[in-house]
Amino acid sequence: MKAIVITNYGKSEQLKEQEVPLPTIKNNQVLVELHATAVNPIDWKLREGYLKEKFDFDFPIILGWDAAGIVKQVGEEVTQFQVGDRVFARPATTANGTYAEYTAVDEKRLAKLPSSITFDEAAGVPLAGLTAWQCLVDFAKIKQGDNVLIHAGSGGVGSFAIQIAKYFGAYVATTASEKNEALVKELGADHLINYQAENFEEILSDYDIVVDTMGGDIQLKSFQILKEGGKLVSIAEPPDEDIARENGIVAGFLWLEENGKQLAEIAELLEEGKIKPTIGHTFPLTEEGLQKAHQLSETHHAKGKIIIKIK
Structure with a gap:
């Protein structure tokens, strides 16, 4: 099958097309024919070698850990899915990712995809x-009436x-540039802080x-706006435990746990129109496409999700 792989750590030019064997599924897995995937910061951080201590993979490595497609084969122990099902998943972080035509996914990490959602949308x-769900629901225990700042x-x-x-x-405040004001308001934000012209820590309090x-500094300044007993959850770097303790704040670092049941809950919200993916950019599954997608993600200024269209 066709895949985009890296055979060494380095810049985006390391992303090369290669023919690789079709994945062999285990008894608890399904084989998914991929129609779309997405690029996330973990992809280029791993490509650069920043995560090699956490993920000591052998080359070649297929990056990508968003999957949307159709079930083509099921393992003997799989009970919830069958050939032909439309599905999406955040597969386990392995060296056999989703920049490819097929991928193997554990049943517990998989969810059925509502017919009203396209594969491109699902991949995002x-x-x-x-x-986002695990930050707000699992860690922060969000409830009605909470004041929330989302960077x-x-x-x-x-x-x-x-x-x-x-x-x-x-009630949701968010930081974004002025050019993205219409987008974040459409998503439901109540208060936009234009980070290019305003300092959120001078505007917000008792969150x-x-x-x-x-x-970095944004995380440090975020402690200032939280009330005692408030919660700071980071996906960028572990917060300073001493500062959290001094301010009576619950702070922690969240590394995503793949969870098919939670993804199924999100699927219901997608179907009901309560939430929707924001697709900002789409590239093909080619060397040039992936290289451009990585370069865009590395700017930290991509709007919404970067989708890789496979079929």
């Missing part, structure tokens, strides 16, 4: 949608976090939850 959901609301995780927070009845997608 699993990694970013599950990350980078026009990005992949941020765009889902805004919608999920509004679904739970929260219940901060979703930090940036780290």
Whole structure:
């Protein structure tokens, strides 16, 4: 099958097309014929070698960990899915990712895809949608009436976090550029802080939850706007435990856990129109397409999700 692989760590030029064997599924897995996948920051961070201590893979490595497609084969122990099902997933982080025509996915990481959702739309959901869900629901225990700040609301995780927070009845502030004001307002944001002209820490106070997608100084300043007992959850870097303790704040770093049941809950919200993926850019499954997609993701200024169209 066709795949885009890396055979060494390095720049986006490492992404090369290669013929690789069709995945062999285990008893608890399904083989998915991929119609679309997506590019996420983990992809180029792993490509650069930043994550090699956490994921010590042998080359060649197929990057990509968003899957949307059709079940082509099921393992002997699989009970919830059958050949022909439309599905999507955040597969396990292995060296056999989704920049390919087929991928193997554990049943527990898979969810059925509503017929009203396209494969391109679905590919933009699993990694970013599950990350936002786990930040707000699992870590922060979001509830109606909470005041929530979401950094980078026009990005992949941020765009889902805004919608999920509004679904739970929260008041949502978000940081974004002025050019993305219409987008974040459409997603449901109540208050836009134009980070190019305003300092959020001078405007907001007594917030219940901060979703930090940036780290660094932005994370440090985020402590200032939280009330005592507030929660700061970061997907960028572990927060300073001493600062959290001094301010009476619950703070932590979240690394996504693949979860088919949660993805099925998100699928229901997609079908009901309560949340929707924001597709900002689409590229083909080619060397040039993936290289351009990675270069765009590395700017940190991609609008919504970067989709890779396979079929």
